[in-house]
Amino acid sequence: MTAREEILGRVSAALSDVPRSAPGATSIPREYAEVAVVDDLVALFVERVEDYRAIVERVRPEELPAAVAAALGDSTRVVVPPGLDPSLLAAATGVDIITDDGSLTAAELDRVDAVVTAAAVGIAVTGTIVLDHAPDQGRRALSLVPDRHVCIVRTDQLVGDVPEGVAKVASAAAGGRPLTWISGPSATSDIELERVEGVHGPRRLHVLLVG
Amino acid sequence: MTSQPSGTYVGMPAFPTAAKEALDNHQQRKNLHHATHTIRDKRARVVGEVADWEALRVAGAAIKDEVLTHLEDYLVQLEESLTRAGATVHWARDAAEANRIVTALVQAKGTDEVVKVKSMATQEIELNEALEAAGIHAWETDLAELIVQLGHDRPSHILVPAIHRNRAEIKEIFTHEMGKVGQPAPDGLAAEPAALAEAARVHLREKFLRAKVAISGANFAVAETGTLCVVESEGNGRMCLTLPETLISVVGIEKVLPRMTDLEVFLQLLPRSSTGERMNPYTSMWTGVTPGDGPQEVHVVLLDNGRTSVLEDEVGRQALRCIRCSACLNVCPVYERVGGHAYGSVYPGPIGAVLNPQLRGTTSAIDKSLPYASSLCGACFDACPVRIEIPELLVHLRTRVVDEKRSHRLPSGEELAMKGAAWLFSDAKRWEKAHKGAELGGRVLGKKGTLGRIPGLGAWSDARDAPTPPAETFRTWWQRERGTEK
Numbered sequence: 001m002t003a004r005e006e007i008l009g010r011v012s013a014a015l016s017d018v019p020r021s022a023p024g025a026t027s028i029p030r031e032y033a034e035v036a037v038v039d040d041l042v043a044l045f046v047e048r049v050e051d052y053r054a055i056v057e058r059v060r061p062e063e064l065p066a067a068v069a070a071a072l073g074d075s076t077r078v079v080v081p082p083g084l085d086p087s088l089l090a091a092a093t094g095v096d097i098i099t100d101d102g103s104l105t106a107a108e109l110d111r112v113d114a115v116v117t118a119a120a121v122g123i124a125v126t127g128t129i130v131l132d133h134a135p136d137q138g139r140r141a142l143s144l145v146p147d148r149h150v151c152i153v154r155t156d157q158l159v160g161d162v163p164e165g166v167a168k169v170a171s172a173a174a175g176g177r178p179l180t181w182i183s184g185p186s187a188t189s190d191i192e193l194e195r196v197e198g199v200h201g202p203r204r205l206h207v208l209l210v211g
Numbered sequence: 212m213t214s215q216p217s218g219t220y221v222g223m224p225a226f227p228t229a230a231k232e233a234l235d236n237h238q239q240r241k242n243l244h245h246a247t248h249t250i251r252d253k254r255a256r257v258v259g260e261v262a263d264w265e266a267l268r269v270a271g272a273a274i275k276d277e278v279l280t281h282l283e284d285y286l287v288q289l290e291e292s293l294t295r296a297g298a299t300v301h302w303a304r305d306a307a308e309a310n311r312i313v314t315a316l317v318q319a320k321g322t323d324e325v326v327k328v329k330s331m332a333t334q335e336i337e338l339n340e341a342l343e344a345a346g347i348h349a350w351e352t353d354l355a356e357l358i359v360q361l362g363h364d365r366p367s368h369i370l371v372p373a374i375h376r377n378r379a380e381i382k383e384i385f386t387h388e389m390g391k392v393g394q395p396a397p398d399g400l401a402a403e404p405a406a407l408a409e410a411a412r413v414h415l416r417e418k419f420l421r422a423k424v425a426i427s428g429a430n431f432a433v434a435e436t437g438t439l440c441v442v443e444s445e446g447n448g449r450m451c452l453t454l455p456e457t458l459i460s461v462v463g464i465e466k467v468l469p470r471m472t473d474l475e476v477f478l479q480l481l482p483r484s485s486t487g488e489r490m491n492p493y494t495s496m497w498t499g500v501t502p503g504d505g506p507q508e509v510h511v512v513l514l515d516n517g518r519t520s521v522l523e524d525e526v527g528r529q530a531l532r533c534i535r536c537s538a539c540l541n542v543c544p545v546y547e548r549v550g551g552h553a554y555g556s557v558y559p560g561p562i563g564a565v566l567n568p569q570l571r572g573t574t575s576a577i578d579k580s581l582p583y584a585s586s587l588c589g590a591c592f593d594a595c596p597v598r599i600e601i602p603e604l605l606v607h608l609r610t611r612v613v614d615e616k617r618s619h620r621l622p623s624g625e626e627l628a629m630k631g632a633a634w635l636f637s638d639a640k641r642w643e644k645a646h647k648g649a650e651l652g653g654r655v656l657g658k659k660g661t662l663g664r665i666p667g668l669g670a671w672s673d674a675r676d677a678p679t680p681p682a683e684t685f686r687t688w689w690q691r692e693r694g695t696e697k
Contacts (some may be wrong), residue, residue, distance in 0.1 A: 003302040007464065010519035011283045017525055023281040023288075024469060028273045031266035032476070048489065102503050106420050106454045126490035139504035140453040140495075144446065163475035170471040174436045176296055178501055181478075181494035186446035189486060190355035190371055191378055191404040192242070193249040199354065199408050200415065201446025201493060
């Protein structure tokens with residue numbers, strides 16, 4: 001007997017007391033809020049992202065290129081995903097901008113100072129940004145290895161709480177795209193439960209909220 | 212530095228023996244008190260923010276029960292979805308089989324090292340030791356796991372395996388050990404969390420950048436899509452899940468969720484219960500192989516290793532709802548004092564006390580004693596995000612342990628004592644005489660208040676104080692005060 005057959009057999013034997021029914025036929029009590037009641041999505045999102053000690057700035061669309069340039073700080077080498085609107089980097093003069101074509105190795109990305117990406121969803125209650133790695137966000141390594149992540153979120157991408165966030169990105173996952181949920185810069189509380197920001201992921205998260 | 216337990220759980224003594232030793236470790240007790248109270252307060256704050264918390268717990272428990280009672284269907288569906296998404300699915304009956312599968316996969320890539328995401332399942336099967344025996348170095352990349360690994364220590368907490376270590380101890384470990392396995396700690400390393408985290412970042416970065424194979428577990432595996440989910444904080448998980456060419460995930464068969472939608476419940480329950488945050492810094496989800504992004508060879512090992520034995524028990528199977536948040540450890544008065552090592556497993560605390568005897572059976576001294584490692588106060592149930600009735604399960608397992616003992620031929624001291632008590636209680640005259648005797652004892656013992664060890668009753672009285680008998684019993688008092696009333 002293969003391990004598969006044996007395990008499935010054990011499962012079925014273990015459940016001999018349970019009347020057979022089709023999976024999914026049991027209704028799950030979902031009395032929790034599937035849509036959060038939030039007065040001011042933008043204000044809450046800003047407050048909650050700041051709570052993680054990330055930087056959040058509200059910018060008008062026409063101010064965005066200047067805000068991107070400012071957020072890059074003293075970065076000299078910047079990588080951008082292939083689908084990101086190039087005009088967003090128009091004000092970043094004197095910076096070496098690399099558009100990812102998929103060929104950069106992890107070691108090469110480690111020598112890049114910053115990355116600029118868009119996002120798929122912003123969740124207000126938890127202060128979370130979800131990337132579905134569409135072309136304006138790029139492959140996962142881009143927003144992981146460089147130490148500074150400048151992330152552009154549009155106010156019309158904001159939702160209230162986690163259920164609305166999951167609903168927005170579930171189809172991307174079903175279609176085979178990875179998802180990265182980001183809530184502040186990388187952090188650890190492994191030493192005496194004291195939170196320290198900045199471990200392996202980008203130590204600086206700079207969110208530009210547009211609109 | 213405090214004592215150095217060996218890296219394995221074989222031959223662990225019974226809980227009371229190990230607990231006594233742990234209670235004498237003052238540094239550890241101080242570290243644990245500080246850490247458990249910090250996390251307890253954080254959790255209470257963020258759970259208090261959620262108006263529909265109880266509804267989320269109810270939904271979480273119901274989803275897990277739906278999975279467990281239809282596990283065969285969901286496992287088959289998960290396998291289909293994973294295969295369709297380009298992953299290779301393996302099945303492992305037990306730890307040895309899982310370790311053989313993973314070792315062979317790593318060897319096939321021609322590498323002698325792997326980077327690892329913190330994973331309870333791989334701790335449980337002692338994968339690192341199996342890989343080491345095959346000449347493969349397994350680098351733990353979670354900060355706390357790194358501390359445990361470099362310290363040749365054992366994890367003592369599900370979420371924060373090095374919770375028993377303080378910053379000064381961690382500094383010592385890093386200073387002495389990092390250089391032996393890679394990038395050494397900087398000279399004059401400060402005993403500060405930020406400096407220690409920076410040292411770990413530098414130490415691990417070269418390993419992330421060169422590793423060809425990564426090994427992870429999964430917090431959730433979605434049957435409908437084949438999506439695996441890892442919840443973490445430091446970015447070490449993202450590094451492992453993204454950079455290497457090959458990813459092997461060892462996933463317990465109880466980790467399945469039916470639909471993506473179900474994540475909306477667990478991504479609220481888990482972070483708030485676990486680290487006491489509204490959301491953990493990073494959650495990664497991947498569905499098989501994504502061309503041009505991340506590992507191009509993806510394996511999933513579905514692990515039984517005793518889970519089907521847990522599933523067999525109608526009452527006990529709810530322990531498989533566990534999402535390994537560790538909230539029950541942090542609120543437990545027993546765990547807070549004795550720490551995790553005394554539980555003799557990678558699953559310590561209240562959930563360990565119900566999970567280990569079910570996963571491993573109740574044959575060893577430690578597994579027989581674990582159902583008693585609790586005062587049944589119920590704080591664990593209140594904190595559990597999936598409403599596992601841990602106190603009820605502990606009593607259930609105590610019954611199992613007692614029933615197994617009963618089948619032995621000679622009656623135990625406890626049984627004899629209970630028989631004696633039954634004889635005494637069943638006759639009013641005998642009972643009255645016993646009271647007279649007790650009063651005499653009470654007068655002799657005077658105002659001592661409690662009795663410690665009682666000769667001949669060591670097994671019971673070693674860990675329990677009994678009140679000294681009163682100089683006057685209630686019956687005598689009643690007789691004296693109200694004796695004439697009818």
